[in-house]
Amino acid sequence: MREDAKTPARHAERMARKQEIMRERIARAQKEQGVLLVLTGPGKGKSSSGFGMLARSLGHGMKVGVVQFIKGSFSTGEEAFFRHLPGVDYHVMGEGYTWDTQDRERDVAMAQAAWHVARRMLNDPAYHFVLLDELNIALRYDYLDLEAVLDDLMQRPVMQHVVVTGRYAPQALIDIADTVTEMKVVKHAFADQGIKAQKGIEL
């Protein structure tokens, strides 16, 4: 049913749609509204930054949601720390992707199950902050329908903050985001210096 996301017509339509939704959001919220933040690029610190913002939100007494789209791309330290705290709804969905075995159908099904959880949060104004960790990777592999994801993000509650992390953020996501930071590698301990990855930092 959906047109190709990459056609100029579809892009223009999305931009027009975005403008309309933004106008609605601004009309509803006047001075305050949730921010869609994308953290991308090859440098280290994308997920950590998302988790730091999550801590900040908790510090302000907000209810938060986390969906990790890629399990094992990351330390389990955050999970150990955050998942049982009050106010935190934490889901690790990406366990067992078959990057190597190439059972694509299974991977798509898992990513879609993860999006199902994310979508529930994006439909619920009780969540003031939602972290979609490594969503960009699931989009990169076309495990999810990009247009459907963008629509759900744009239609979320007006005060809800969303942080999306992962390399290779698609341009269409950057287009609808409020703030985008690219993490650039200046120097990398393990590439440059052969130091073993550590729990605690694991950079």
Place this chain on the structure above:
Amino acid sequence: MREDAKTPARHAERMARKQEIMRERIARAQKEQGVLLVLTGPGKGKSSSGFGMLARSLGHGMKVGVVQFIKGSFSTGEEAFFRHLPGVDYHVMGEGYTWDTQDRERDVAMAQAAWHVARRMLNDPAYHFVLLDELNIALRYDYLDLEAVLDDLMQRPVMQHVVVTGRYAPQALIDIADTVTEMKVVKHAFADQGIKAQKGIEL
């Protein structure tokens, strides 16, 4: 007593010294050692990333220290969230810098008091992770002796991780760091779109 930090001779000496210390560290630790990570650049997410790593360290049951060199550059959400957790030693030192009034002597005294606290952590192997938030700014304004700071960082316990945040990381700090990420602005909500800063994210 100290030579100019910027002379090539001092640089070569520092590099030779670093090599020696690195060799000692490697001899002591073989496979594992603490990492010195610098998060710099104009993009958002530097401090958040440091706090995310702090959460990860706590998730692994580590004792952690935080010294915030610039109060008010940042949300108090992290402080509210982290400062009373067990295992967290949290100091906000930079309150009341006189950027505008230019009482430089007072600013230097405050930065040095902050470094005194940081130094105590850097001398104590009980701290597995130390976050020196916005230290780069204090260095940028020459509120601290750069060489003394570098020496203290290099002589810290072999397993201790340190994260230094802030724009304008000095090159000499980058030289001794294991991992350096530069946060680049791709898009900024408040610069580009006029959205009011929010508690919770405040980007």
